[in-house]
Amino acid sequence: MSTAVSxxxxxxxxxxxxxxxxxxxxxxxxxxxxxxVLHAPDxxxxxxxxxxLVAAGADRLRLRLVVADFSRLDEVRAMxxxxxxxxxxxxxxxxxxxxxxxxxxxxxADGNELALQVNFLAAYLLTKELSGALSAxxxxxxxxxxxxxxxxxxxxxNDPHRARRYSRLAAYAQSQLALTVFARxxxxxxxxxxSVSVHPGVCDTALMPLYAHEGDSATEGAERxxxxxxxxxxxxxxxxxxxxxxxxxxxxxxxxxxxxRLCKLADxxxxxxx
Numbered sequence: 001m002s003t004a005v006s007x008x009x010x011x012x013x014x015x016x017x018x019x020x021x022x023x024x025x026x027x028x029x030x031x032x033x034x035x036x037v038l039h040a041p042d043x044x045x046x047x048x049x050x051x052x053l054v055a056a057g058a059d060r061l062r063l064r065l066v067v068a069d070f071s072r073l074d075e076v077r078a079m080x081x082x083x084x085x086x087x088x089x090x091x092x093x094x095x096x097x098x099x100x101x102x103x104x105x106x107x108x109a110d111g112n113e114l115a116l117q118v119n120f121l122a123a124y125l126l127t128k129e130l131s132g133a134l135s136a137x138x139x140x141x142x143x144x145x146x147x148x149x150x151x152x153x154x155x156x157x158n159d160p161h162r163a164r165r166y167s168r169l170a171a172y173a174q175s176q177l178a179l180t181v182f183a184r185x186x187x188x189x190x191x192x193x194x195s196v197s198v199h200p201g202v203c204d205t206a207l208m209p210l211y212a213h214e215g216d217s218a219t220e221g222a223e224r225x226x227x228x229x230x231x232x233x234x235x236x237x238x239x240x241x242x243x244x245x246x247x248x249x250x251x252x253x254x255x256x257x258x259x260x261r262l263c264k265l266a267d268x269x270x271x272x273x274x
Contacts, residue, residue, distance in 0.1 A: 011087050012229060015039040015070075015126070016097030018049040021145065021200055024222035025094060029229065030058035037064040037083060039097065070097055070122035071108045073270060080129035090133035092229045095123035095179065096145040101171035105162060112269055113161040115168075119175035124182055124266045127195070131188055140193030141235070143228045146180045148199045148242065151250045153177035155258075160265065181253045181262050184238035194237040200224045201243050 012029050016022040017038035030036045030053060038053075040046025046065045054060045064086070068079035083090065101115035108117050127134075127142055134140035153173035156162055162171055183197035200221035224243050227233050240249035252258050 010091040010231075011035045011037065011089060012092040012094065013037040013039065013066075013083060013087075013090060013130075014094040014096055015123070018045040020218045021221040021225060022094075022096040023049055023052070024218045025096065025225050025229075026063075027053055027056055027058060028219075028222055028226045030062060032226075033062070034091075035062045035064065035087075037066055037087060039066050039068060039079065041067070041069050041097075043067050070118040071110075071114060073108075073110045073117070073122070073125060076122045076125050077129060080126050084130060084133050088133055089136040090130055091137060091140055091231075093127060093130060093134060093140075093142045094145065094225060094229065095127065095142065096225070097122065098145070098175075101168040101175070103168055105166040105171070107161065110269075111161075113171060115171045115175045116160060116178070116269075119172070120178040120182065121266060121270055123179060124263075125270050127182075131191060131193070134193040135188075135191040138192045139231055140191075141229060141231075142183070142193060142195035143225060144179045144183045144195065144197040145225055146183070146197040146199055146240070147173075147176040149173045150177040150180045150199075150253065153250070154252070155181075155262065155265075157261065157265065160269070177250065177253060178262060178266075180240055180249050181259055182266075183240070184249075184253065184259050185263055194235065196228055196235050196237070196239045196241060197249070198225060198228055198241040199243065 012034050014022055014026045017026045018040045026036045026038050038049055046067055050063050050065055066079050066083060068075040098119045106114040108114055112121060155174055180197045183195045187193055201216045236246055239246050
């Protein structure tokens with residue numbers, strides 16, 4: 001018996017879906033006939049995103065809205081529980097939500113540096129909490145929307161919140177390196193899902209000032225993300241994709257020891273809010 005999943009029966013969760021690449025990814029997936037669960041940081045921006053998707057041609061009946069402020073890990077946990085309850089089968093998780101690190105080091109209520117938590121720890125926690133739903137049907141995928149800036153980064157193992165030496169670029173790049181490394185972390189034994197990371201290109205979004213003065217459209221970036229969501233696209237587990245090409249990640253991201261060390265650190269930092 002074939003386990004192929006028709007596009008119309010798939011369910012995809014996209015985090016950070018209110019603007020930029022996240023919103024365009026949701027739009028393209030909805031156009032394919034997927035049920036799209038949109039994550040928003042607050043109800044107002046989420047409702048607005050849904051209304052704009054419907055105006056763009058999406059079927060409102062195939063759109064679901066979930067709300068969580070990723071600077072609060074208790075809200076991430078609550079959102080994961082709701083998604084798992086309402087969508088026991090989740091075909092794809094797109095970890096797209098991201099913020100630019102602020103000029104001044106900012107700590108969350110959970111005790112973590114803001115960019116590290118929103119851009120990486122929330123994705124780490126969400127993926128772990130949704131592992132069961134991602135495993136419910138063969139072929140589940142996790143797509144981490146990362147950045148080529150991970151190549152410039154290092155993880156400050158003894159000072160991950162960068163209390164001693166903070167710069168917004170270093171903090172943001174660290175979060176993207178962590179997300180890229182996390183894509184290489186093996187799914188739990190027997191899980192039916194796999195994960196990859198992707199640099200969708202320098203795109204004209206709120207994060208573009210970190211990179212350049214001009215870039216591709218958010219739609220072009222989203223098309224590269226959606227390609228990796230497509231079950232017809234063969235992917236290399238743990239692979240890093242630069243736009244559409246499988247590419248070597250930063251050397252440190254390829255080290256198994258780094259993967260193990262990162263997951264141990266993330267467990268400790270996420271545990272701060274347990």
